[in-house]
Amino acid sequence: MQAPDVARTIDAVWRIESAKLIASLARLTRDVGQAEELAQDALVTALEQWPRTGIPANPAAWLMTTARNRAFDLLRRRRMLERKHETLSADARMAEEESHMSVEAAADDEIGDDLLRLIFTACHPLLATEARTALTLRLLGGLTTAEIARAFLVPEPTIAQRIVRAKRALADAAVPFEIPRGEELRRRLSSVLEVIYLIFNEGYAATAGGDWMRPALCEEALRIGRILAGLAPGESEVHGLVALMEIQASRIRARTGPSGEPVLLLEQNRALWDRVLIHRGLIALGRGEALGETRGPYLLQAAIAACHARALAPTDTDWVYITALYDELVRLVPTPVVELNRAVAVSMAYGPAAGLELADALAAAGALGSYHLLPSVRGDLLAKLGRYTEARGEFERAALLTRNVRESRLLLDRAAACERA
Amino acid sequence: MRVMVIVKATPDSEAGVLPSEELLTEMGKFNEQLVKAGVLLAAEGLQSSARGVRVRFGGGKSTVIDGPFTETKELIAGFWLWQVRSLEEAVEWIRRSPFARSNEEIEIRRVFEAEDFGDALTPELRAQQQSRAERISRN
Structure with a gap:
């Protein structure tokens, strides 16, 4: 050789x-x-x-x-x-x-327990999020410092330093090499899931055609997630996260258009969705739900993603069930962004007026002041209700708030269409 | 990257002889390792070609030919779909499979990903591919 x-x-x-x-x-x-x-x-x-x-x-x-x-x-x-x-x-x-x-x-279980200890240690809440992601990729993904640096678009010495400091911090605090128990387990597990999902999103947010390391981050996160699901099969949120990532990854080919522009979920060509990943995602979701616990945020988001994955055409989407899932999710994660998504789901299930009522309440609360999707959603709902003058104002406001040039153009086009209507 | 790991047919598999319990157990253990490592995406075994057909096209017509097909070595008996980081990683995995003690030949092929087309896939070509896929999904 x-x-x-x-x-x-x-x-x-x-x-x-x-x-x-x-x-x-x-x-x-x-x-x-x-x-x-x-x-x-x-x-x-x-x-x-x-x-x-x-x-x-x-x-x-x-x-x-x-x-x-x-x-x-x-x-x-x-x-x-x-x-x-x-x-x-x-x-x-x-x-x-x-x-x-x-x-x-x-023995196999012994290695499994050691791996689980390693995941918990690398994702220890004592470390800053950036340190946790770098250390996880290094220790669990076997990635080199150079590869991690390329994936995160930062200079190599920065990553090297992050890893050195993280290791020192763990040693200084004498963090025990163990699997946490009881209440502590829940808290620490959510830190682990957060890190894995962050790695996934870092890759997912990158559009096609970029450095190969960025899409590879999605694969890496999926792999670590699948390993974790094998090590902790009794944790429903682990299956939830894996399901969510598999289903989101199934849309990678469909979510950018011919010239790299983002394509929204309902406008995606579903023939491009990856059926192998959807199948895996639905199985992981089933495993998580079969554990019979109250569904956590990852399992709920996976269930929502699964509703879209199951629909062969956008018109087949079960919006009533999606609305019910958002009702559950908003109780666990009461953030304005989740509320806004819920408003969209409600408008699809029960008509634009019902959705607008929720979106208006959000606008009145002022929590999403500079978030362009709020006026964008309101514009859309107002236009559907035939209130074109108000819709135009919302689209124009949204166009000012977004930092994405392509999106801004799209919003201004819609504003112009309202003027003509 | 994804690879398809292709297992070729043998006289036994073509004769419909099922693998021994020992081999099944070993294969089960190997698959379990692949699952634990987050590598295994899908795996299927195929029935003998005697239970399949070939569809031949030509001159605007199609002919259905019943199995079995003779050229055993050209036939596929099963496949895995793996997610690995390199072809070498796939080679290293197959070295750990029960096939390591056989006289069989395993073929490992890379699955095309969108980025493999690189610059060759111009925006126009991409658009064409997209609209073709749209037509297919409408039909």
């Missing part, structure tokens, strides 16, 4: 194994930063040796053994230092740890 091929194989093995490797090392060292360095060391050794010796029969086991041996060395050195200060208790603990380690291949 040629050297470049070996390098590419090592890359592939790393991609598959790195998270598991780091996770099981972190159980030993109790420090994810150190675990990652040990794993990286093993990778460097592979890059040096494999081109000469050939790729081992079981490359995953080779990496694990190499990294674990280094971890033992490290722990032994640490123990020598401790021995100077402490009694035999450390010795006993060490012996116990080593006996665990001698097991050639750890």
Whole structure:
């Protein structure tokens, strides 16, 4: 095999194994930063040796053994230092740890638990959101600093620094490498889901034709989400998030037009929707709902997305059910943006007058002052009711508020159409 | 990126011989690994070509030909759809499959994504594709 091929194989093995490797090392060292360095060391050794010796029969086991041996060395050195200060208790603990380690291949559940601990640690609320996303991509996605930097359109040193600081913060706070329990679990899980969805949206917000790393973020988020769903199958919101991402990703091909302009959901060509992802999304939604808990925000948003995915044509959409889902969602997430979406759903289910009433209430409350979609929605509803003069004013206001040139042009066109009507 | 991993037919699969319980168990374990890694999107096994047909077109006509079809090696017995980051990753995965101990040949093919067309897919072509898809969806 040629050297470049070996390098590419090592890359592939790393991609598959790195998270598991780091996770099981972190159980030993109790420090994810150190675990990652040990794993990286093993990778460097592979890059040096494999081109000469050939790729081992079981490359995953080779990496694990190499990294674990280094971890033992490290722990032994640490123990020598401790021995100077402490009694035999450390010795006993060490012996116990080593006996665990001698097991050639750890059981599947054990690796799963370590991975879950790693996800919770990387997404620890102690860290700033940006640090959490970078660390998650690095530790769980196996992405290089350069790749993360490209994906987020920031300079590489910025990401490198973010990761170094995040690792140090975790070590300084002595964050335990564990799966949180009880109430704490809920809180920490929502932090994990937030990070995964952020990574997804970072890729999803990018329009077609850009750097390949940005669409790859969607795939990365989906992959981490699917892994998490396998590790925590009893958490309905995990399935909800996976369902939401699968269904949103199914529309990627349809959501931009020929010259890159955004195409709204109801105007999308549904023949371009990815049926494999829709199918997966509906299954994930079913799994989440089957757990029978009160539906959380992700499961509700997934259920709304599923209503659109199931409709073969926009006219087949079950708006009455969507309205009911928004009623539930607005109770959990009472933000003006959700309220506005609910107003649109109500207008589709019960007519423009009913929707306008809700949109007017929002406008009166003044919570969405500079959000262009509020006047845009009001303009649309007013136009449907034949109140063209008022509609025109709303479209013009919306055109002033949006920062997107293409959208602004579209809104001004609609304003002009109202004038003619 | 997505790849389709294609498993070719064998005399056994064409004869309708079902895989042994041992192989099924191993394959089940392998699929489980793929699911856990978030790699597996879809997987299907195909019945023997004796239970399929071919439709041949020519001169404005169509002819239906019943199976089985003879050229076993050209036939497909099953496929996976995987989401991986590189072709090498797919190769590494298949090395871990139960096929590693067989004498079979597995074919891995990249699935086209919109961005693969790059600049070759001009706005005009994209528009054409779009309107074609629209016509199809209306029919």
